[in-house]
Amino acid sequence: MSSAPGLPVPAGRTGAMVRSDFLQRFLAFGALIVLILFFQVWCVLIGTNFLTFENFVNILVATAVVGIMALGETFVVITGGIDLSVGTVMTISMVMTAVAITSQHLPVPVGILVGILTGGLMGLANGVLIARFRIAPFIATLGILNVARGLSLVITQTRPIYFPNNPEFQSGVMGNLFGLKISGEFGFPNIAIIMFGAALVAAFMLGKTALGRYTFALGSNEEAARLSGVNVANWKMLVYVVCGLFAGLAGVLSAARLGSAQPATGFGYELSAISAVVIGGTSLSGGEGTILGTIIGAFIVYVLTYGLQFVNVAQEWQIVVTGGVLIAAVYIDNLRRRQRV
Amino acid sequence: MKRFLSLAVVVVLAAAACSSGSGTAAPAAKPYISIVSKGFQHQFWQAVKKGAEDEATKENATVNFMGPNTESDVQPQMDMLNAELAKKPAALCFAALDSKAAGPTLQKFKDANIPVIAFDSGVDSDIPLTTVATDNVAAAALAADKMGDKLGGKGKVGVIIHDQTSRTGIDRAKGFVDEMKAKYPNITIIGPQYGGGDLAKSADLAKSMLAANPDINGFFGGNEGSIGGVLNAVTELHLDQTKLTIIGYDSGQKQIDAINSGLEYGAVQQSPIGIGQKCVVYAMKAINGETKFDKVIDTGFLWADKTTINNADVQAVLYK
Known part of the structure; x- marks a missing residue:
């Protein structure tokens, strides 16, 4: 195959460099497009259509909660750490929002704040354990995973909490901006707008603030950062707090979507979030990663989940394929890295 | 770019191959x-x-x-x-x-x-x-009928159910107790007591029932865990199993073994x-x-005892 006609073909070394740069930037994005085309072809062959606005909206809604969780996880993974607790921290945030709104009769915005701050608090616990008590992130966050999971069950006495008196909470998050309908009954869902907004905030924090710079510094060479006078412990704690805050926001949105706090849910979401981060090209060994990559990674995870169901692949196989894609994504990303070095 | 295009082509071809082979295509009819x-x-x-x-x-x-x-x-x-x-x-x-x-x-x-x-x-x-x-009320009533017949219409029966909050717990307790009272008025019911479907807890309940009423001659357990507890209690206390009629619900290896060995008289199986x-x-x-249906459609249930447990229809609903 040759390049499209009319485009100047860079020769020799320059061409290779351009290609490598292109791959680096758009590998994940290209994979997402290929995946969508793959399902479209499959759908056409079985006589249906994947590229509908309804499917687009369903995928956006399905991605939002884990996508937001993955934003915070990106910061942690760039420092070379890991946060296994995001799934159940999301749950306890959901529960605290519900408690605030129902049994404490606080207004919905306060409930939302309580949920997000609960996430931040759990993140702080992770941060203190890791930065102050020097417990390995894997173990510390595994512990907090269980603490949050158990507390959610204790607080709710294992039953879901509903908020039938606050329908505006659910309709606000699940509705469309200005009630605008784009195609039939479907408009652009607010929950997706919130996700993209959160992604912009995360990208700003990572790219333009001191926090972002130190996040990369910790991941590239923590010792060097320490020697050059960076207060490593404090910045690390802050990174886990940020991760918790995003998990808290995810919990609030999940509560709104389900019209309830589900105390037994959330466990296992952390693996989807970490998959999204890694598929998005963030290195588990730290020092490298982008928010855009993570968002694309989250979409890859959910386009795959949704698409496989849409074309009626048996569920057992859906799980197998999801695992295979994760491994393939990380392998291709490794190749890309090696190529660049 | 080249690599991308070729990757895309491979994936598209793979998609074509997969779907033509998988046969998920459904004719519109x-x-x-x-x-x-x-x-x-x-x-x-x-x-x-x-x-x-x-x-x-x-x-x-x-x-x-x-x-x-x-x-x-x-x-x-x-x-x-x-x-x-x-x-x-x-x-x-x-x-x-x-x-x-x-x-x-x-x-x-x-x-x-x-x-x-x-x-x-x-x-x-x-x-x-x-x-x-499953019509749990009717299924539990069948258990009561089997119990009443086996005991010849008189005796004392302990009832252990998993909980009093879930629909299945409520319906099974009600189905058993109501049927027993209506059809076998000379059988005394002890309980129902609730063991959370937990083996150990249900076993403790059965033991305390036996301690308070040494003349108990039957037990009904409302789910796999409840009846499992009864079986444990009876085995641990070395009771004479020929004097007891034990009836359970659902299957599981433990109950299947107990029915085959004669320790358990039988169990109601959902389908x-x-x-x-x-x-x-x-x-x-x-x-x-059609739009007018009964509110609930019963999917039936089967009785499994030593004589029927190997029948094909019973085997089909048993699980281990």
Whole structure:
């Protein structure tokens, strides 16, 4: 195959460099497009259509909660750490929002704040354990995973909490901006707008603030950062707090979507979030990663989940394929890295 | 760029190969029925799936059975409902993990005029046309009849149920106790007491019942855990099993062994295959325009004792 006609073909070394740069930037994005085309072809062959606005909206809604969780996880993974607790921290945030709104009769915005701050608090616990008590992130966050999971069950006495008196909470998050309908009954869902907004905030924090710079510094060479006078412990704690805050926001949105706090849910979401981060090209060994990559990674995870169901692949196989894609994504990303070095 | 294009071509070709081979293509004439269950990995759900698929073949329909990985995955179940709605199925069969959380999504099915049939634990909403489930009251009443007959209409029976909050717990206790009182007034009922379906707790309950009433000659356990506890208690106390009539619910290896050895007289078996089958039957009726159904469709239950446990119909619903 040759390049499209009319485009100047860079020769020799320059061409290779351009290609490598292109791959680096758009590998994940290209994979997402290929995946969508793959399902479209499959759908056409079985006589249906994947590229509908309804499917687009369903995928956006399905991605939002884990996508937001993955934003915070990106910061942690760039420092070379890991946060296994995001799934159940999301749950306890959901529960605290519900408690605030129902049994404490606080207004919905306060409930939302309580949920997000609960996430931040759990993140702080992770941060203190890791930065102050020097417990390995894997173990510390595994512990907090269980603490949050158990507390959610204790607080709710294992039953879901509903908020039938606050329908505006659910309709606000699940509705469309200005009630605008784009195609039939479907408009652009607010929950997706919130996700993209959160992604912009995360990208700003990572790219333009001191926090972002130190996040990369910790991941590239923590010792060097320490020697050059960076207060490593404090910045690390802050990174886990940020991760918790995003998990808290995810919990609030999940509560709104389900019209309830589900105390037994959330466990296992952390693996989807970490998959999204890694598929998005963030290195588990730290020092490298982008928010855009993570968002694309989250979409890859959910386009795959949704698409496989849409074309009626048996569920057992859906799980197998999801695992295979994760491994393939990380392998291709490794190749890309090696190529660049 | 080149590599990308070739990658894309490979993937597209693979897609073509996969789908032409997988045979998921459904001719437009065959109605497509979505079945969103509470799970897919447990033997119980696999049996529901089998019943539905067999019936679909018979009625010339296509079914797609799915359920979340665990019974706490409320949100993934919503995503499944959305994806199925986008496929515009002819009907939906649905067992809700959380009825209230599913409400808004079910409303979308109603708005799209897609008939909804609830199954298993049902859906707490007026959208489903009917609910396909085991009639637990009638099934527990059958257990009472078997007990009453075996005891010759007189004696003392201890009743241990898993809980008093779930629908199944309430219905099974009521079914057994009411039938016993109505048909066998000379049998005294001890309990019901509630052991949370926990083996150890249920065993303790059985032991304390025996301590207070040494003349007990029968036990009814309302689910696998409850009856398992009774069996443990009887074995641990070395009681003379010929003087006791023990009746359980559902299966599991322990009960199957106890029935075969004669320790347990028999157990009532639900029919997950029947649930799957009736789901499709009623979905097809709804697709063909019927709207008036009974509120609950009983999927039947079977009696398994030493003489019937090896029958094909009983074997089909047993699980280990």
